[in-house]
Amino acid sequence: MRTAFIEQLIEEAKVNDKVFLLVADLGFSVIEPFAELFPDRYLNVGIAEQNMAGIAAGLAMEGYCVYIYSIGNFPTLRCMEQIRYDICYHNLNVKIVAVGGGYAYGSLGPSHHATEEFGMLRTIPNMVICAPGDPREARLLTTFATKHNGPCYLRLGKAGEPLVHKSEITEPLLLGNILKVANGSECAVFSTGAMLKYVTDFVNDNKLDASVYSFPFIKPIDVQFLLPLFKKYKKIITIEEHQASGGFGSAILEYANEMLNDAQIEQIPFIKRIAIKDKFYSTSGSQQYLRNLAGLTLDVADFNV
Amino acid sequence: MLQSNMISSEDFAKQIRIQVLEMVHKANASHVGGALSMADILAVLYDGVLNIDPLDVKNEQRDRFLLSKGHACTGLYAALALKNFFPLKDLEQYAADGSKYLSHTSHMVPGVEISAGSLGHALPVAVGVALAGKRKNATWKVICLVSDGELNEGSNWEAILFSPQQKLDNLILIVDYNKIQSLGFVKDVIDLEPFKSKFESFNWDVFEIDGHNHTQINDALLKCNQKNNKPKVIIANTVKGKGVDFMENQILWHYRAPNADQLKTAIQNLNN
Structure with missing residues (x-):
């Protein structure tokens, strides 16, 4: 990157x-x-x-x-x-x-x-x-x-991350844009940052019927794009390499709550947040090792609607 | 171009002080001592040294003045109002509900380059402005006024260490060395001495003056125009609360606002 x-x-x-x-x-x-x-x-x-x-x-x-x-x-x-x-x-x-x-x-x-x-x-x-x-x-x-x-x-991540988007994205990114990476029906994963490769591989490898969205923006997120997603999916999994407190998943919850308050949605979909649970990790390890240790991993059962 | 008043810069300084006292009295605000200590420096700067047009405050060719000791903003607001950057009557809005005249310097006020309230911020920004001036071969200069206590902040020393490396001879730092900070005398909290040699060892040109002597302030600022690849610092020895005998050198007047009787006495003091 x-x-x-x-x-x-x-x-x-x-x-x-x-x-x-x-x-x-x-x-x-x-x-x-x-x-x-x-x-x-x-x-x-x-x-x-x-x-x-x-x-x-x-x-x-x-x-x-x-x-x-x-x-x-x-x-x-x-x-x-x-x-x-x-x-x-x-x-x-x-x-x-x-x-x-x-x-x-x-x-x-x-x-x-x-x-x-x-x-x-x-x-x-x-x-x-x-x-x-x-x-x-x-x-x-x-x-x-x-x-x-x-x-x-x-x-940014560091160097050598693989490409996830298979071809060049021809449209310029606008403030708050969300990018759809995989298409499913009732469940969606909202990923931000360098977790994206892991998420798309997991969904593909397990042949899951789930959509994957990449969020290049954590603040702001364009509600024009976000609102239909809250209406469409029964279950949303957010994933980020960050503490649960105040991070990307928190932002998604806050947007959902605002939309509920403003009567833009009738109910908030089930949202599971995958993020670091208020902990430091003093253990030496690779990025993947520490992600596993911190529980930044998906489970097929997470996708049951 | 800022025009010199018909009055002397000393009288201008007195007018600044009177406005400062009126403001802090009306608002029951703190920080009168540090505003009075820098009044003479502001008077000289705004009496013809700074190339700033009150009618064109964003002119590209202007000199940039950044006040870092934002808690003493009454002094700056008074100087700007007296030089017609905005109506003098506006000063009555100082620290009032709904007012843009915050009790820490606000860049929403015409003629103010930067908001400042958290100490140790404006000097690194001034360094960035000076760096921009160098990269653009500009002729304008950057002046940053800091307090002595503020030099406890490490961010200032990052900037002081950095500036000679980039040969920022368009940067003038003025230290309002009034010897008192929030909870005590500077020498008892974190002594800055040997102060002059500290700056010299950081490769700055140093001018140490009486910060209440207008001729010395003027002369030092003139000397700062020298293009010798070195940033300039003026250590201005001042008295906290200068001009009002019962406020001078008193920590109390870092906090207290004068009541009506004290205001009257203070102004009489200045007029004598």
Whole structure:
């Protein structure tokens, strides 16, 4: 995903001379092509994320479309107040990119497990939150983020994720879009971020009659697309590589509750949330190992309607 | 272009102080001491140093002034109102219900570049603005005013460490060194001394002045125009509560608002 991101960012920067990339001394063997092509719009600010977020705000005030790039929790949790107050309160054109979403850096330990940032960022007004399901979505979201005039968070996996979308998605992604990946009848899986490959494989391997939707946007989600899904499916499974509290599944529940309150739906479908259950994991392990440990797995029985 | 008043910058500073006192009295607000300590710096800045047009506050060629010690915003609001960025009468709305004149600096107010209330935020942003100026070969400058206590915040030191690396000689940092922070004297909480040599060792050009002497403030700001690849810092030695004898050097006046009698006495104090 990070390769798809940087390649697309270079394409964006070729046609938009406002694109500026700041890195906090991370991005070895990723960001070099951008730095070489656009030295006037690139800077390594050093290992200082609060300063990076502030500098990004200042550059954005002067008209730049600023990307800040680091890994894990460093460009988000480490500088959360700068994101809230400097970037989001002033509604500035800053894009925050974190590589290593979820347990992507599994064996590096909880310092590098990015599993709480959706919840923190979701509460901040003006913030758009994106998590691509595969490299194709990462490209589309990079284009989206560059065109969107305001704060945006992009949670990437790492390198080498397989393509899930079999062919190029020809339509540009619009704010809040949902992508249908597999077609079933009564049950649907709502997946966000890098869980998508696991979900589609599980549904295919078990020949399940279930729809799969990828949610490149966690905030906002376009209710025009979401509402028919609540009406269509009796059972919805949400899955994410994030704490259950405040994450993607929570957002889905909140939307459903709002729609019920607004009488847009008569009842809320059965919703099962698969997310991390309020725990840190101190065990070393690969991404898949930790996902299994945290219970981020599907069961065929989940699909019984 | 900001026009110099017919009055002296010293009289302008006095007018700022009077407006500050009126505002905090009416709103029963805190932070009068830190607004009074920086009044002379603001008076010099807005009396011809800053290239800012009250009728064109977003002009690309303007100098950018970012106040980081947002709790002392009464001083900035007063200076802007007295320089016709908005009607002086608006100051009566300070901290009132439904007002845009928040009691921490608000960028909704004409002439204010950035909202500031959480300490240690505006300097990194000012650094970003200065970096943009460098990348665009702009001629305007960026001035950021911070408090001394605020320099406890690590984010400032990230920015201070960073700025010489990028040769940001278009950046001027002013420290309102009034020696008092929220719960005590700066030297007793986290001593900043040796202050001047700290900045020098970070590769900044340092000018230490009396922050109430308008000639010294003016001279230091002039010296800051030098293009030598180094960011500039003015350590302005000031007195918290300056100009009102019973407020000077008193921690109490970080919090307390003057009552009607105290307001009257304070203004008499300033007029003498």
